[in-house]
Amino acid sequence: MINITFLPADKTVSVPEGTPLLVAAKAVGIHVETPCGGKGVCGKCLVRVTVGAVDFDGGWLIGEKLTAQGFVLLCTAKVKNEDVIVLTFADINREAGKFADSLGDYSRLEPSLIPSGAAEFLVKQTRIMVPTPKSGDGLSDLDRLQGAVKAALGGQLFVPLYVLRALPETLRQQNGKIYLVTYKQDGGFTAVTILAEKKPLLGVAVDLGTTTVAVSICGEEGVPLAVKTAYNGQIAHGLDIISRINYASSPARLEELREKALGTINGLIRQLAQEQAMNPEEITSLAVSGNTTMIHLLLGVFPEYIRLEPYTPAVYHVPRYTAAEIGLCAAPNAPVDMAPGVGSYLGGDITSGALCTSLAQDSEELCLFIDIGTNGEILLGNADFILGCACSAGPAFEGGGISSGMRASAGAIERVNINKETGEISFSVIGGGEPAGICGSGMISLMAELFRAGLLDAGGKFVRENFARKNPRRIVENGRNAVFVLAESGGKTVTVTEGDINNIIRAKAAIFSACRVMLKNVEMDFSDLARVYVAGGFGRYLNMDDATQIGLLPRVPRERLVFLGNSSLMGTHMALISEKHRKKRDGLARAVTYLDLSDEVGYMDEYMAAMFLPHTDSRLF
């Protein structure tokens, strides 16, 4: 019989050789979804074999790189003649939104971009043998610890007060055999925690968006164990960056926004830790990305000067602060790595996200990287140069300012289909079940389908006569504004107004015109681009044809378009677990030249020209 241990559930089962892993998992109550019925084609049941090997021939589906790292599909892998340890990932349907589907995101990346091997957190865990206290040696506990660390790691150890408090008991309980979590600082080492026994290191990656906050947690294997998202608690004080900056005009209000951001992040960290049956204090590494304003608000630094000429923030490269200093829920001395920003509206979220693109590969191929959040942030470049700019898209793509809008989570309509002949409308809902609202990808899909079916005109107005013919009961006139009824069920109505449509048009126009201005700036065109990467919190998938149909993305050959999902969170996670990626990200940040669109004379003209579906210049589409 062969022993199979499933982590993080830590359940072991003995099975005969040749047993499918899926059978073994079910035998100990491990539930992994297999939407394709175990046929090995949907790829949803990805797990990782961390010790030992199994029989698996589905490499064609998940790719060589993942296979080389021990990833297999639970449904088709079979037990060989050796014991194995299998790492499973959080139930992807637990929160049926896109962010919960984190491995799906990774699968969109070039495998060479993904860190391989065990996580290289900022912190390391080292076994230290501290000599026992001796009468008359004149050495305190701290003296002996520092001596042992100098011998083991070759540097001076700084011990923060929190750690000093735990030192005497831990040393004596363990008879001097302790584990020390440290990170390098100023040529020496700083202690984070002192442990009685070796514990798996835990890290969290935080993407602090203006509208949406996403947090992932991972262990030493380096794979996200689970991801959670929530709306940023600051939303009550303004939907976009400028209104947040305006709100933060007094110390009390700044503190209020700081606490709201911390509350949202810490709530997600606590949920994640609880699900992993961990104490948040076991988290010893953190990586955080956010736009420049969000980072100022998180730190409690006045963001006022970001929006005033000459638009100079207080900080781009945040010094290495600890979780306790910032207020994050983790080991108090856990170091927090914050992605560097490069402009007043070009923050660490896009420098992190760039790790998911060919910009991180020193490639000669020109690429455009569009991260569509409440602010749109855009990079254009290759190994020789990187140009960056930002534009205000507003929260529409994340469901903000849309009457039935919602985040891409369970209950959101994420895709719409309209039969051009019959006008019949169908849609899919994240997580199945009744629709509760519509997310960004749903809005894009809806508008593209309405436009294709002749139900929406180039100016963003519903074509009433066509509705009258095909779907008379779907349109309700409300003064000068028409309301489209997308779904009605169980007393809940999902409606879309012309105002909602207009919000999406303004958002897509801001982004498209910013891309045009950047390309013009280097005398290039969309046709010069080898890759167009799109990131953002639209939903699980963004249909590229739909996005092109409404003029959000240019019409370029389909294979050049890559949808990344939440690239900021993925990049932050990669920086959390890889020294190489932290260095690469910091290098990318230094390489970016910031283009201020408000200084670009042609921007307003481009913007006005893009306020149509898909655009006034049909040659572009």
Place this chain on the structure above:
Amino acid sequence: MINITFLPADKTVSVPEGTPLLVAAKAVGIHVETPCGGKGVCGKCLVRVTVGAVDFDGGWLIGEKLTAQGFVLLCTAKVKNEDVIVLTFADINREAGKFADSLGDYSRLEPSLIPSGAAEFLVKQTRIMVPTPKSGDGLSDLDRLQGAVKAALGGQLFVPLYVLRALPETLRQQNGKIYLVTYKQDGGFTAVTILAEKKPLLGVAVDLGTTTVAVSICGEEGVPLAVKTAYNGQIAHGLDIISRINYASSPARLEELREKALGTINGLIRQLAQEQAMNPEEITSLAVSGNTTMIHLLLGVFPEYIRLEPYTPAVYHVPRYTAAEIGLCAAPNAPVDMAPGVGSYLGGDITSGALCTSLAQDSEELCLFIDIGTNGEILLGNADFILGCACSAGPAFEGGGISSGMRASAGAIERVNINKETGEISFSVIGGGEPAGICGSGMISLMAELFRAGLLDAGGKFVRENFARKNPRRIVENGRNAVFVLAESGGKTVTVTEGDINNIIRAKAAIFSACRVMLKNVEMDFSDLARVYVAGGFGRYLNMDDATQIGLLPRVPRERLVFLGNSSLMGTHMALISEKHRKKRDGLARAVTYLDLSDEVGYMDEYMAAMFLPHTDSRLF
């Protein structure tokens, strides 16, 4: 007319040449006590001329060294032909206890031991010109500040979060011309505060005693402006170190003791700051001394292992923590310099105090340094070796465990006189007025006088037949214990019991026998000592003849005995204001060899032999 400015009151008056400084001071309402009636003999009206010079020929009274540093007596100095700035010190009678008389303490030191010149705090204040923000320079406020500091100071600047928060406003208000308070750390600099304009630096020195806490405050002139003392708020949880350690056996109780210590210290800091019309946040340097247990309790570190074999504390050399980390009331990032301890009962209080002795002078002369607190700590040595030990004296010398005992503050009987013929008893009270109790020096004086008058026997019992003859109404029998009525006035009675006498005898026996054991250990005798320094919180003055009479101190030629007062506070203050003294103190701490009295077989015999007045071995006295 000549202008005279008095600091810290910041009052200026114009007077003719030749005007006595005292007259000028009175003209602007500056009150400085002149107990001798302005005759220039008591030395109480010491002030310091920091700019300019005055006519003064009282150098014979205050010594050449002080005169060279600009100190003069206000009552006899006269205005010359130039403007001057005169620094006055806190009213010494405000709290009439010894500690308020800080300059008196300094006058007992060898002038060469006292730091001269302006204070060299751990922090420095530097004027920094930060370039104004420019559009498109890609530099945040922090980037520009760090660049300017690198140019000005030649090192990397770490900016804590508190300071980062103040950065954007201060830079813009001052158009980049700011003052930065920093200290050196790990090869770079750490920012403490950022100031809009140059401000005098403030520092505080803290002596955290088991029974008494003393705090002094000083500015850049380096002279203590005022000193305050209070009983340690932990006293309710045990009078001596062992009972405090026992009390701190649970995290909640440890935290309680930590808060009590902080409460006492911070209360004194707030009082001092208020009197100087300063905000405590303006304090940017702190130095703290205390015995090993007190430092553990202040830091919230379990002290348990100090009292358990092999008596190993968690820490001797406390890392450089900030005021906020420890919880001290000051600028949050102010660095706290803590004096290193050398043994479980030999703490930073005595390594600081050693700065007041010839041990700090690399002298070949052998000296004995006795710091009598609740624990007695003793050093014996010279430039070649230092031996250190500790013994438990209990709180009796600070008024603890004595029925009418009190701290050496206003209302305490500090000296007693008994007419051997008539038996008439008189005494002096600190601050004048009615007696409220008796302090350490009062008890020593009383016991010496009773013994000399034949009213107390060698065993510490009142000689009832002699009392009956001379002072029949002074003795009240209370069972087997007699009560001696020292003073009666206004309903308040100050009494001393045989139990009180016995507490002092046990305390003095512990100390005297420890000295004997140390000397024997190096095969020496009291006669080999060039100096015997005595420190402690007895009162303003300790009468050396009285101390010798009761057997606390050995009978050595009078000129070899030096009473230092609170040497721990003085040494802490010196370390606060002088880099040379910090280094010297740390060097002294490294040089000490700790002698554990509990390992010394002869100690108990010595102790028992010392339980008489003055001693069983009369050849010693």
